[in-house]
Amino acid sequence: MGHSIKVTVNGVTHEATVEPRMLLVQFLREVLLLTGTHIGCDTSQCGACTVLVDGVATKSCTMFAVQADGKEITTIEGLAANGDLHPLQKAFWEEHGLQCGFCTPGVIMSSYDFLKRNPNPTEEEIRHALEGNYCRCTGYQNIVKAVKKAAQSMS
């Protein structure tokens, strides 16, 4: 039943045997114990499980672990380089872009990919880009501010 996979997560290569039905998010959380990536829904709406797969923001509940074979994954735990917070992480902190923190890793990973594609976005573009990430706490206002601030500090 098991399939062997080799996946690089946050720069570390892992080899594992997984059931074909195991989702990437389950692999990250339950096998690698990287619990910063969260599961908020079962219909790929909420975006709490967003990670980067070969640099592209991906809802890790929409992908099987076996599909990640040979890929490079970045999760929220891998975003801070050598302990220095990424500008997005700093901006979320400074602008109060989070409350309960549950959606936050997914929102940050989506924003990371978005800012790569659009380094100087308008408020409207940010709101549109984050349509796939639900937040029930913040009303999004400070998330939008944080993404804008991160864009400015990265440019």
Added chain:
Amino acid sequence: MANYIGSSLKRKEDRRFITGKGTYTDDIVLPNMTYAYIVRSPHAHARIKAIHTDKALAHPGVVAVFTGKDLQDDGVNPLPTGWQITDSMIEPPHPVVAVDRVRYVGDPVAVVVAESRAAAKDAAELVEVDYEVLPAVVDATKAIEDGAPLVHDEAPNNLSFTWELGDKAATDEALSKAAHITRLEIINQRLIPNAMEPRSAIGDYHPARDELTLYTSSQNPHLIRLLMCAFVLGIPEHKVRVISPDVGGGFGSKIFHYPEEVIVSWSSRKLGRPVKWTAERSESFLTDAHGRDHYTVAEMGMDEDGTILALRVNTIANLGAYLSTFAGGIPTWLYGTLLAGQYKYPHIYVQTKGVFTHTTPVDAYRGAGRPEATFVLERLMDTAARELGMDPAEFRRKNFIPADAFPYETPVVLTYDSGNYEGSLEKAMQLIDYKKWREEQAKARNQGRLIGIGISCYIEACGIAPSKVAGAIGVRAGLYEGASIRVHPTGQVTVYTGAHSHGQGHETTFAQIVADGLGISPDNVEVVHGDTAQIPFGMGTYGSRSLAVGGSAIWRAVEKIREKAKKIAAHKLEASEDDIVFEDGKWVVKGTDRALTLGEIALTAYVPHDYPEGLEPGLEENSFYDPSNFTFPFGTHISVVEIDPETGKVQILRYVAVDDVGNVINPMIVEGQVHGGLAQGIGQALWEGAVYDENGQLLTGSMMDYAIPKADDLPHFEVDRTVTPCPHNPLGVKGAGETGTIASTACIANAVVDAVSHLGIKDIPMPLTPERVWRAIHGK
């Protein structure tokens, strides 16, 4: 000395969340852990004829399969409800796992425990339940009709209680003499909370120590422990530790004692292994207590010049299939008492019927009764102003309780502590430029465009509550809060609070209070919450009570520390106690530069070589604070919307919120609370709503079907404040968690109706989706 109170300090808790290092319940993995999957009823109402578990038991990896009968035979009692509304309230048993009948889609019928989630879920498919499907009723107005299917045999007409408040005769008489009566029929639709973290629980029983640890995504771990130990499992409280670690949002839905907490605890005791359960989102939709669901007829009478004479409100509240923990109190005491709003009502009478239906239990959801009351009132105010030909702002102003009338006693038993309603209305009107928008609206109408302006003036009663009052109104609990402050020998401080943070930022706000109170940096204050083994006792967080009640308890403990520190300082500085003052964060001999810091005093307290005679060593104090009244935040929200006549889509052009939450400890956090509250209130106005079909199937059972507001649905909010301190708690604070939700639903609904009122439209039922608005405009 820095003044931390009032400053927008960055949150201390955020580092772990932004780096993915938070610890939510499902993140916890214990050695030898098993996983529970719950088999749930697919029918809204059915008799369980038989349950066959043998195939499931034989499935690889399955450890055990339990049914409701197993729990019942083992002495597990039904879940209690915590609020008795009337002496005659009918309170049918709520089995943890259904035994012979299921009463809503999602009712637990069996539990499969296995070595992995996958095995448990696979085996759950093999549990065969023979149901005899029975007729169901989902609409409370139909459930009270004769002949409706009964949810509980002991509740005729599905009625749990009929509750009333106010002087009926005087209200009826005043209305009979009124020059004008405005009447509205209002459906406040059912909402599904959808905290982003699905509920999760782990039971971890240690047989040799006979100790149980329950990890649960709860807003009030102590209450869960009390209810589960004393009422459901009958096990000793001191042998049970409940930990609510990081919790991913609650909004009320995580207040209640849920079946799954008992299931994992009981199963773990049976199996001697940890048992974890985590809801899938579809389970959250079916089993997290829902909110709202009122049908109301409201009538307000006025004299010729628009002075309000009386208000009569009749509400039918859908309670769902069972009485959830605080279910009865929400559509009664937290609703009817708020019906005076900001206005001078000589007479009010309110009656609420609490009704069982074959739907998910209904309980507190952000605002809990107060948004429903505000919606009734503020829709009435706008409608009445329109019918009287008055400007809605002017009509409100005319009927406001004046700023010099506080404390003010309403006809529905509350005594408002302080307020300045004219002040917040004025400020909001200026901020949005009300006059200009009225002109714009007139111009737009001439061009066939639909612009509407909505006002909502609200009052909230929060900081619940004086325990004496709680007892008098049937709450089966006290509503004080506990706090403990431990000053360590080096002068750093740990604060233990009975309030629980699930996004509110207590670790920061409470640290700011203690930092100012003891003259230290917030970096040297650690706030601990959510663990019954560490915290003396706590009533948890809901009803915007954390700061007003929990913060006050912390402040009382600070005062006790300061008292003891003063004795130590007097001894060390060789001064009289009366000459020691706390100034600039130090204990100073009045008029001198001789002073001691907390660190110096703490060291003395723990190394008491040279120490006051008769004084106990150590520096640690407990406090339990029981408030003397509710607190009453208030404010005015004004919105401007434009409706596309072709599609019915509502666009919010401006949203101004002026709130008065008393003194503010951390403005950044308060604004964040308001933003989030607005999103949920606007969500109800425009998009959200639970829909059941007539058989009791939840049609909006996933995030694909239930419209949670997204980033590009919402506007940029303009948030401001007035400050009217609370006069009866030491910090002068009122509470900020729910104001946004309470005000905004009515604010948006008023704006939408205002945009189309010239077309002869008096009301459109929520949610105001493009389809509904389009149908209203086009009369289809």
